[in-house]
Amino acid sequence: MRHRCRVPELGKPADQRKALLRALSTELLRHGRITTTQARAKAVRSEVERIVTLAKDGSLAARRRALGYIYDKQLVHALFEQVQNRYGNRSGGYTRIVRTVSRRGDNAKMAIIELV
Template sequence: MRHRCRVPQLSLPADQRKALMRALTTELIRNGRITTTKARAKAIRSEAEKMIALAKDGSLAARRQAIGYLYDKQLVHALFEQVGDRYGGRQGGYTRILRTVSRRGDNAQMAIIELV
């Protein structure tokens, strides 16, 4: 039974999957836009939204949760300073996924995920 198991498995063990999600979320927040597979983009969308929601909260507990998840401490501080101006009036939907051409080697569906 796989009832209520909504975590995308991405064909990886749990530890590798969590490390991949943390790394992709960190790079998305650092660069604002990354190119990856469509499945990975859909998987990291929720994590990136959670990090931005934590930054909008701005409390010390939220900052500590973000530092515990993202790999770069300075990036967390920059995120918490800039998010009020950028996403203050937005209630959600901080990311956008744009589909691109398939990858040449294995024909995987590729996508660009970016911060709105």
């Protein structure tokens, strides 16, 4: 029984959705802040939190799992070096979603997702 256990589909097939989430996660970790739609921000939040938790673990297996998900190898190595100083005493909640004005073309709800 999987009632109410749905994945945010974002109007895309599974392969495109996974690629979109990987790209958004990579850019969020690279720049620290991105502007996207509210639905995409909520979907990418769990992926980024999972990667930061892997980086806090710091083991070789966790590094390999992160390398399998994030596109940039140097970004993963930098993340694993810096995450203990930044999130060492925090037990979750590494991202913040701030709603902004709607997009002008199609009135989509926009949001800024950033690393805390």
